[in-house]
Amino acid sequence: MLEELERNLRAVRARAYVRVVGTFRELSWVAFEIAMPLLSVGAYVFLYRALGAPERYIGYVLLGGAMTAYWLNVLWSMASQFYWEKQSGQLEIFFITPVSRMSILAGMAAGGMFMSTARALGTLVLGSWLFGVQYRMEGIWAGLGIFLLTLAALYGLGMVGASLFMMYGREAWHTANLLQEPIYLLSGFYFPVRALPRWLAAAAGIIPITLGLDAIRQVVFPGAVDGLLDPGLEAALLAVSCAAYFVLAHAALRKLEDLAKREGRLTLRWQ
Amino acid sequence: MAVRMRLRAFRLAAWLGWQMESNWTDPWLFAVYSIIKPVSSALILVVMYYVVTGGQTQGDLFAGLYVGNAFFMYVGQLMFGMSWVVMEDREFFRTFKYMYLAAPSIYWYLTGRAVAKFLVTSLAVAVVLGFGTAFLDLPLALGAVRWGYLAAVLALGILACVAFGLLMAGIMVISARHGQGYAESFAGVLYLLCGVVFPLDVLPAPLQPVGRAIPFTYWIEGVRRALMGRGMSPSLAGVDDGAILAILLLSSLATLAVAVLFYAWMERIARDRGLIDQVTEH
């Protein structure tokens, strides 16, 4: 049991190491992943300014912009990574090792999180400084706690997504591509999610970022009274969805790996 | 002969691009897929606008940002489409080196591969505009559209998109696998600087000249004038339609020239360092 745990933790660290080292060896991302996303989020800031929106909306946009880093990491550097690994022949080498697929994915996530966090911090810190965003300092710790819960649930969801890539190729890739913008919309990355019809916002709650963003905004921005639910309730729901997604991911990875092995798709390339 | 060879490369690349873009599913699902993304992207702006104005969409500002956002999709998609070819062919299919050997011109090959993106984006733009007209009071009347002007502006804008796509492709040639998101990041910067969803005048003063140096600023303004009879940026109000077209032409050609030279430079670096067929995934 302990031996299993150690092996899996070592696998997480090793797979994360690849990402972190790779990131440091090709530094072109600093410009593209820190400076540019901030400028890109700036477009929405100026739109709100042009519309005369309340100042807290600027903070909403920056927070949403910061969270895009994690959403993109989950979508492109974790879920769909199995597609790339399959193509390069790496997936089969990983899959003959005695470690859990979730450890491999967790390693990818942890390694990718390094670049995502740099991007998110760049957007949030530089953006807050540039646009003069005000925070409720007493809400920062609660916000951080909700943020961590959100990430855990989000990466659990990413693992569910990864299971699809074991079975499918380009279909899954296009599905991931398809999800990118609709999730920006449904999760309220750039506006309070309560602006959506109530039923739609509630349905969007299955995406952890929806509840996470809404709760964090309520606790860290002064005057944020436009939340969907009470932040405490949202945090509780996130904790539940976190557990649910990890259980689901475990089952989905097992089920789809089995199916992929049955249909001979696990090692099928150029799908 | 050389021209014919290049055109053949372009045509084949366009066919290949279409296969990659569309053959993973059946046509109706592909059509739905092609529409959901852009409509969602447009709706983000709509909701942002709604949440502040309390549901008003009749203003000039809304029409301007909606149209600007719709046409800007070409920028994002073509830039991504052309630069992604390098990454996908090199790291995924491992065919980039063979394309270098086989294609008479890598420029025509990259451009050809973007044709599918152009077609799909054109459909998306039409759907987004139709959606705006039907449901969001977008003041768009087909009879009032200046079609000739629109065609000229559109053609030059696409030329500028290709130029920026080539610039990004050049960066991809020397970038590692994590460069797949660079085109999107860069498109985001252009989204800010070119006054796509707000008047250029709202930008801080030091950024406004940068915006004025980019062809997309004139492109989006020209498209607004062609479709709705008026632009959005007060600072461009004094520039007449002909001048918009002329500036767009010159800036697009200049960008294209810079892009071709830049790509050649990046390619030289890649060949020097042995990066043409590198596999860098991590």
Place this chain on the structure above:
Amino acid sequence: MNAIPDGRAREAAVLAQGVSRWFTDTRRQRHQDGSDAPAGPRRVVALDRVSLEVQPGELFGLLGPNGAGKSTLIKILSTLLLPSEGTVRVAGYDVVRQAHQVRRRINMVSGGETVGYGILTVRETLWMFSQFYGLANGPALKMIDEYLETFGLADNAHTRVNKLSTGMRQKMNFIRGLLNDPDVLFLDEPTLGLDVQTARIIRDFIRDWMRRRPGRTVLLTTHYMAEAEELCDRIAIIDRGRILACDTPDGLKRRVQSHSVFRIEAARLDAPPEADGRWPGIERISWEPHPATGRTRITVIAADDAAVTPLLADLRERGADIIHLSKVEPTLEDVFLQVVGRGLGEHSGA
């Protein structure tokens, strides 16, 4: 053909019983009338009731042409693919139900693969894989350094993987396969595309590793006859998903020793004649044209020496020049021809 010997004394390293694997091809197929309508799913059989048993400590070879089913079998044995029917046990565990137990005891090296992340160095890549087997850092790195030395890669330990030559990459891949000191090592065409010297280093290492690690088992797939003959204790000949013969190299060759084997080199032979039993006494014949020299290498397995005479007369009648004719000791190549009915490089034959 059943490749399971009687009277097993201990748990086999690999035990496959009646293993079949088929794939369903649902693509649209062109009909004979030229229409492109769906023809319904088509079942493609990759393995057909394969049974084999490999004992611990054995170096077992699977010899067959491309598409024979070798890699499919390796994938099943290494838990990457489920059999459509039959049972498979590796290192004493069922590959379907106890895959995790199997994975702890096996490793696999495939030829022609690009393994590892281009952005990492050789040493980092191997360290990463060692962690997947739960090895502690110190011993793992020590072992990696020793293997790098053994394979002549020590100078490239800090070279990025994407800068390695094909041979170096395969050596690294091979080291990866040894990191967990596997009980059963699957080698799927491990010397594919390598130069003679690198292939030699790998073959020598396999033999040496087997000697130093008694009880370790290697299952090697190859279509290089010499490699199979040189390395393997036993060889199974596989073709079109079926095991057609299984024995020691000498045992296999004995099957042909009662026959006469001839090599003929002919020039100006435009097209090989259809055999169709036209030369009595000739059981198998294979034709290998060499377009560069314009010559054809013909291998003949005949019931006796005299049986080759009508063939030679027929060839001369067709205008061919017989450049060389010799009677030879049978090799595995001849066994393959005898068992399969065609040469390893041929798609069809006599």
